[in-house]
Amino acid sequence: MSKTYTQFSFEDRVKLDLMRKEGKSMRAIAAALGRSPSTISRELARNGRATNQYPAGYGAQRAEARAHRRRRWDARFKLSRDPQLRAHVGERLEAGFSPEIIAGELRLQCGTCVISHEAIYRFIYHRSGQKDYWHRLLPRAKSRRGRIGRRGLRKPLDYIPQRVSIHERPAEVDTRSSPGHWEGDLMCFSRYDQAILITHERASRLLLAARQRSKAATPIADQLLLQFKGLPHELRRTLTFDNGGEFAQHHRLTSELGMATYFCDPHSPWQKGGIENAIGRMRRRLPRKTDLESISTHTLNLLIAAYNHTPRKCLGYRTPAQAFCEQLKLLHFNRECTSHLARE
Secondary structure, three states, X not given: OOOXXXXXXXXXXXXXXXXXXXXXXXHHHHHHHOOOHHHXXXXXXXXXXXXXXXXXXXXXXXXXHHHHHHHHHHHHHHXXXXXXXXXXXXXXXXXXXXXXXXXXXXXXXXXXXXOOHHHHHHHHHXXXXXXXXXXXXXXXXXOOOOOOOOOOXXXXXXXXXXXXXXXXXXXXXHHOOOOOEEEEEEEEOOOOOOEEEEEEEOOOOOEEEEEEOOOOHHHHXXXXXXXXXXXXXXXXXXXXXXXXXXXXXXXXXXXXXXXXXXXXXXXXXXXXXXHHHHHHHHOOOOOOOOOHHHOOHHHHHHHXXXXXXXXXXXXXXXXXXXXXXXXXXXXXXXXXXXXXXXXX
């Protein structure tokens, strides 16, 4: 018999069912499957008893379905049985961490899987169904999982001069392997004159933001030039927008900074999914009904800093700030090495 216990697989249950029908003894079945006789007896008793849907009797498919149902049901209540773990998960959710980040952080700290993100999601939506509204602690605060509707129609593209399609963008941008490729968008609010200009670096997921007093194209372009002119050229290669008229003066970035600009297809926000995800995360602290006049610049900077210092699963549970600083260090190292060789 094996020294380490493993759960029954579907193949194990099929073999058990066939051998039981052949009249094999418990000990013979246990020896064939590498299990103890008590394990075989417990499997037959647990998954062979009568239910409202099935009469008494063991079957491989029925046993597999019941075991799978128990695992799903048990995942909902793992947090209910462990108050300390439930409190930790609740604190992390309130801090803006997603269930995947919480599960990954616990795995790194403990060296093993403490709880899966699916178990956290099931517990959250089970409690929401009981009118406890745990889903409001999620970064997106969605009441159910999956996509919820689509946006309305967008304006025509004729008013954007020198527009370059995203299909002409270099293929390396899609891989997120090289730094310096950004996405830009406006985070709008209920009041028409309130908005935040958001830019998002695709490789590190770093977020930059600035309050906008106007959605006109000129102040938007001025702010983008101010944001990017302090970065080295290697960290400001391209910038991708949607088709909003506020980005009509995008060509100034190309002429003044040498930064290529591209535009998504109409009705295709998923083509710049990184910044759409980032704005969705920021909505938890800054919902659309927020009055920006009541938010100080210091508070807004703290919210952006909290985003940039939250670990991300896609970054190996590093923060966007850490990933971007590593890019800066690598760039500085390469420049030092190049200049040193040139002097020699």
